[in-house]
Amino acid sequence: MATYRGSPSAFATPASTTLFRRLTWEGTVPLEIRVDSKELPANSDRGLETYYIQAPRVSYLPLIVPELKRFLLDVVFDEAAARIMKEEDWWFESEEGSLLKWHWPLGLIYDTHTISQSVRPTSSSLSQAPSPLRLILHLASPPTEKLLLAPSAEACKQAFMGQMKEADFLRWGSTKRMTGLRKAEQDGLWEGIKEHNFDEYWRVASKITPTTTPLRSQSPPPMGAMHTRPPSADPQGATPDRDGAYNVRSVPVRIYLPEGPVLQDLVPPLLENGSVHTLQQFLSTHLPQLFPPSASEPPFHDLGYALVQGVVTPPETEMAWLGACMTGADGWVNVCIGVLRDGGQR
Amino acid sequence: MVPSSWRADDADTSIQHAFNALETYKRRDPSKVIVRFKAVGNAPIMKQNDYTITASHRFQAVIMFLRKELRWKAGDPLFTYVNLAFAPAPDDTVSNLSADKLIMYMYLQSFATGQRLIVNYSTTAAWG
Numbered sequence: 001m002a003t004y005r006g007s008p009s010a011f012a013t014p015a016s017t018t019l020f021r022r023l024t025w026e027g028t029v030p031l032e033i034r035v036d037s038k039e040l041p042a043n044s045d046r047g048l049e050t051y052y053i054q055a056p057r058v059s060y061l062p063l064i065v066p067e068l069k070r071f072l073l074d075v076v077f078d079e080a081a082a083r084i085m086k087e088e089d090w091w092f093e094s095e096e097g098s099l100l101k102w103h104w105p106l107g108l109i110y111d112t113h114t115i116s117q118s119v120r121p122t123s124s125s126l127s128q129a130p131s132p133l134r135l136i137l138h139l140a141s142p143p144t145e146k147l148l149l150a151p152s153a154e155a156c157k158q159a160f161m162g163q164m165k166e167a168d169f170l171r172w173g174s175t176k177r178m179t180g181l182r183k184a185e186q187d188g189l190w191e192g193i194k195e196h197n198f199d200e201y202w203r204v205a206s207k208i209t210p211t212t213t214p215l216r217s218q219s220p221p222p223m224g225a226m227h228t229r230p231p232s233a234d235p236q237g238a239t240p241d242r243d244g245a246y247n248v249r250s251v252p253v254r255i256y257l258p259e260g261p262v263l264q265d266l267v268p269p270l271l272e273n274g275s276v277h278t279l280q281q282f283l284s285t286h287l288p289q290l291f292p293p294s295a296s297e298p299p300f301h302d303l304g305y306a307l308v309q310g311v312v313t314p315p316e317t318e319m320a321w322l323g324a325c326m327t328g329a330d331g332w333v334n335v336c337i338g339v340l341r342d343g344g345q346r
Numbered sequence: 347m348v349p350s351s352w353r354a355d356d357a358d359t360s361i362q363h364a365f366n367a368l369e370t371y372k373r374r375d376p377s378k379v380i381v382r383f384k385a386v387g388n389a390p391i392m393k394q395n396d397y398t399i400t401a402s403h404r405f406q407a408v409i410m411f412l413r414k415e416l417r418w419k420a421g422d423p424l425f426t427y428v429n430l431a432f433a434p435a436p437d438d439t440v441s442n443l444s445a446d447k448l449i450m451y452m453y454l455q456s457f458a459t460g461q462r463l464i465v466n467y468s469t470t471a472a473w474g
Contacts, residue, residue, distance in 0.1 A: 119364075119365065166431075287367070290368075303360055339361060339364040
């Protein structure tokens, strides 16, 4: 886990936008996946049933299943076991026994695990080196009711598209940008994730994600210009203001609390007084008991920290910037809240 | 120089405050949201328009309720959408979704009387 220092008005040359989008995209999480020893088929090569993978944050469990299956068939199971194995029955659990959702990005699974560790008595502080998230793979009896979703890449894709549309709706008040994409473009988003291909994903995603072009006073280009202009001839500066990060109605943000609820509300990029909406203001509005609005109010200092894409995020970070640069591939900014263990000193 | 025992004490107090805060945020939102079901295509209509549902319920609970009311058999396809626009994740809560709904009100510049969530349902994929 690393911290970064953004300059306060990091709004933001297109080059830095691309940089942060790429950093977010290239982020990976270490996973250690062990087959539940009680479910290991007879004649399996014991001692080898653990698989290590450095998986993209933007990927999903169903997308790493093929690789995992190949490993198990090649190395661990014998032929008889391989023949009767049904990957539709597979499901994942954390070492602590929580079910892992098929439709959560791996980065989110990792970060929610990190913050739930922050409220466990044995945990040490944040500064330690990243350790693999230990997962248990079960081969049978999936708790279908609780998993909510079929364990297939196709169901995961549908859930992903749903999240993209919901994010689109929050940003622009309609899903026109998403539904305006051609089928091949929509598929390209998912293919980009599947192949972990930054260019393939962002070629399409840049049409729906807000830009970080600074606010300009000139009037927006005529209606329809966006659709007639060939995308390749699109210099960054000519992007219409109405696609700007400050012009969204709401940044798609969810707050994840340790072992707790997920909170979601409207997150306008600018506050009513015209000032930019910062992470500090956002947190002190929604979680005032953890992030007091001022140092003169209890609890007088922050009791928690915020992780976005695994990065401890400075309080002055602008919500609009997060929405344009640190958003997940599904369009959502996931803010995971951990508890500071050492009295407010990080 | 603060004695180290004080500091440890202070840290413990902070953590306790943090845990107490998390407990309050864990408490379920008892408020109610009105859900209006609207059939799309040839899906059967509901007996009444509006139903009151606890805001902290997951969207999955709304889907289950709808299936039960329609006497839908397990395995029969039923697609659910919010605001004629998107299919929410089943673990979204109703209150979170009505935040989306509020933005729709802002968009239409109409005046909402209370929070109301429009759920469209269809026997075939509609806005998939």
